[in-house]
Amino acid sequence: MAKSNKKRKACNYTYTMEEAEIECILDERGGNGKQKTKQQHEYLCAWADGNEEPQWVAAKHLKGTIALEEWEDQEDEEPEIFDPPAILAPKCYSLAQLVQTAKRTSILLGAGISAPILPTFRGQHGLWTKNAHKNTKADAKVSDGLQPTLAHEGLVALEKAGFIHYVATQNYDDLSSRSGFPEHKLSELHGNIFVETCDDCHKVFHRDFEVPKDDSLEHETGRHCEDCGGILRDSIIHFEEDLPEPSLTKAMNKFAESDLIIVVGSSLKVEPAAGLPFSNKHTTTTTRQSSKRDVNTCIVNLQPTGYDSQADLIIHGTCDQVIDAVAKELLGNNWR
Numbered sequence: 001m002a003k004s005n006k007k008r009k010a011c012n013y014t015y016t017m018e019e020a021e022i023e024c025i026l027d028e029r030g031g032n033g034k035q036k037t038k039q040q041h042e043y044l045c046a047w048a049d050g051n052e053e054p055q056w057v058a059a060k061h062l063k064g065t066i067a068l069e070e071w072e073d074q075e076d077e078e079p080e081i082f083d084p085p086a087i088l089a090p091k092c093y094s095l096a097q098l099v100q101t102a103k104r105t106s107i108l109l110g111a112g113i114s115a116p117i118l119p120t121f122r123g124q125h126g127l128w129t130k131n132a133h134k135n136t137k138a139d140a141k142v143s144d145g146l147q148p149t150l151a152h153e154g155l156v157a158l159e160k161a162g163f164i165h166y167v168a169t170q171n172y173d174d175l176s177s178r179s180g181f182p183e184h185k186l187s188e189l190h191g192n193i194f195v196e197t198c199d200d201c202h203k204v205f206h207r208d209f210e211v212p213k214d215d216s217l218e219h220e221t222g223r224h225c226e227d228c229g230g231i232l233r234d235s236i237i238h239f240e241e242d243l244p245e246p247s248l249t250k251a252m253n254k255f256a257e258s259d260l261i262i263v264v265g266s267s268l269k270v271e272p273a274a275g276l277p278f279s280n281k282h283t284t285t286t287t288r289q290s291s292k293r294d295v296n297t298c299i300v301n302l303q304p305t306g307y308d309s310q311a312d313l314i315i316h317g318t319c320d321q322v323i324d325a326v327a328k329e330l331l332g333n334n335w336r
């Protein structure tokens with residue numbers, strides 16, 4: 001999912017604020033002339049402020065910004081691979097067998113699991129780009145009417161049947177919680193966009209609207225605790241911030257206890273979450289163990305990842321396809 005680039009200052013362009021902050025780049029164009037070089041390109045920038053319309057900014061003004069780096073990283077992204085049905089089906093069967101025989105299966109979720117319903121924010125067909133001439137920010141929110149995907153539902157069904165030990169998610173879209181996955185078996189590593197927490201009494205408020213405030217200072221949401229009046233803060237983790245210690249530690253411990261780890265819909269680019277599935281592979285996990293423990297790992301993703309060489313099984317299918325196939329194998333065709 002798109003994460004914001006707050007705190008990185010960009011140039012003044014036609015934007016009137018003294019120090020405009022770019023939320024992200026939405027589109028790129030070659031400029032008016034022919035055969036423009038990359039340095040002469042222009043980029044459609046969305047502002048962190050959210051009230052101003054996105055504007056085209058020349059490349060020279062964006063040099064060194066995180067927004068441009070991210071845009072270029074995205075361009076470098078590997079193309080998607082789809083295993084043909086004759087390959088996908090036996091791979092899903094193998095995964096189901098691994099799940100059936102594993103004592104503890106833990107799962108790391110990435111944006112891919114929400115892809116069928118969450119439009120991406122950037123790129124040619126991205127939500128922000130399409131709405132570039134409207135007041136975009138409001139339109140581009142992770143809509144609060146979103147429903148969990150087939151894959152989310154499948155994970156809940158598999159957990160109920162005793163096949164899943166723990167889930168760590170890199171998504172802050174709340175869809176794991178909404179699907180009914182038990183909270184005590186879930187780490188939301190990057191926060192939850194619908195959750196705000198009191199500074200003083202630490203009460204957690206689960207809202208039906210997105211809580212972060214644009215340009216908020218230190219994650220303040222602008223609201224106060226209904227119990228004690230303390231300042232409420234959102235739980236979203238930005239790129240430059242560390243992951244919340246309790247969620248990460250719990251996930252690490254649960255993954256360390258697991259003998260099967262499945263990555264579902266993540267390209268494994270954002271550390272430390274990306275390394276989580278592989279941190280204990282083939283190493284001892286408890287102090288008294290002297291023999292090496294064998295951990296099977298499977299990656300379900302449409303793109304190659306930097307960890308592919310360490311995985312035992314790689315499935316290039318959508319999360320819905322793969323989780324549905326595994327659920328059918330283990331729970332029967334009518335698992336829904």
Ligand SMILES: [Zn+2]
Pocket residue numbers: 198199200201202203225226227228229230
């Ligand atoms: Zn409070």
